[in-house]
């Protein structure tokens with residue numbers, strides 16, 4: 001009969017190696033099930049996205065004021081066929097009447113108020129969230145956000 005003889009220090013090293021691998025696997029498994037980029041509402045199936053209306057302001061070299069309103073974040077990514085809730089907080093600008101291109105969704109975001117939009121996209125693509133008041137550079141825009149449905 002043959003015996004495998006191990007030193008005590010080898011046994012300790014093997015034990016710690018197994019322990020570190022176990023902790024690593026557990027950590028990898030847990031992070032796989034977390035959602036770091038979106039907040040989830042009451043229902044785990046609803047993708048809740050918080051947006052604000054922002055503003056950039058500066059002066060050109062000849063002293064002219066340049067101003068642009070923006071949706072922030074300017075680009076969001078959502079899942080196809082998934083219920084999405086946009087919570088848009090009005091910060092800069094009094095009112096932003098908007099629509100989402102390719103859908104029947106319309107609304108207005110007012111300063112100090114929250115506008116909630118529930119939407120489910122059944123087709124993949126890039127949809128534009130457009131403010132009707134600030135559509136172009138001449139009108140303190142383009143206040144256009146991009147919704148990527150994947």
Ligand SMILES: [Cu+2]
Nearest residue numbers: 096131134143
């Ligand atoms: Cu606007």
